[in-house]
Amino acid sequence: MSKSITAEDLNVYYGDFRAVADVNIEIAPRSVTAFIGPSGCGKTTFLRSLNRMHEEVPGARVKGDLYLDDDNIYAPGVDPVTVRSMVGMVFQRPNPFPTMSVRENVLAGHKLNGTRMSKSEADDIVEKALRGANLFNEVKDRMDRPGSGLSGGQQQRLCIARTVAVEPDVILMDEPCSALDPISTLAIEDLIADLKEDYTVVIVTHNMQQAARVSEKTAFFNIAGVGEPGKMVEYDQTSVIFNNPSNEQTERYVAGKFG
Structure with a gap:
């Protein structure tokens, strides 16, 4: 498990609107990378x-290349469902x-994939996923009780268990x-530190202190103005992004002067 991620001149469009422009980034396996920046960037x-979750929006498309290790997930014939089995997502x-x-x-992903297994x-x-x-x-x-009956923090960890149960290579948050x-929040941050031992973790956060706590590298995104595409302005070790x-x-x- 765990793969590197490499984007080469990646542009993301919604119809004719370019939402993200010219991203080039290399993310190491078994690491935590944070994406920070103001809303809408x-x-x-x-x-x-x-x-390839963005493709759930009609008209969304990508130009450029995106590799998991050496495999381009946007190559012709690549099934987005297969990609999503390798790259799981935990939502807001x-x-x-x-x-x-x-x-x-926890077993929902296996059921969706039609996996047959004994009890x-x-x-x-x-048990492995929940641990x-x-x-x-x-x-x-309380295994047979509704998952929705758990506390908010427990529900989020249940969603993470559901993600890791299918053994992806990358976890997006x-x-x-x-x-x-x-x-x-502290429990999730502690969990992220554990997950990077087996997975490549990429997290979007508006909490800069959280980015500083959990990630090894940070990418800062920004936007020049309304109607302009978002761009990755800087990508470096987290300590460099926040200190120099x-x-x-x-x-x-990072000084809090905008955003």
Whole structure:
């Protein structure tokens, strides 16, 4: 598990509108990379292009190349569903399936893929995924209860368990703590530190302190004005971005002068 990500001259469009322009980035396997920047600068759109989720919007398309290791996920004939099995996503708000139990939520990806397994195999997958999300001990006695009955922080960790259950190579997180209280946020941040041992993790966050805490490298995105595409302004070690950035826009943003 865990693959590198390389974007080469990647442009993301919604119809004729170019939302993200000319991104070139290399993300190492088994690492945490944070995307920061003001609202509307394209960081979430770019994140969603990493597993072709943006294509769920009619008219969305990409120009350029995006590689997982040596495989271009935008090459002709590549199935987006296959890509999404390799690159999982955790969304801003916890979204366990409300009619499913905790156990069924964890197994949802396997069910969707038509995976056949014995009960003991399913039990092993559920326990491994929940342990990987630091949730097993909290829910082991309520496996058959609705996942929606858990607390907000537990629901988000359940969604992470659902993601890791299918053993992707990359985990994308779109502001995973924005709807959570400080204690739950800390639990997710601790979990991210554990996940990078096995996965490539990319996180969008508006919380710059969070980016500084959880990531090794940070990419700063910005936008020149209304109607202009978002661009990646600077990408470097997180300590450099926050302490000695090379671009004045980055320096002004991390100093809280705009955004």
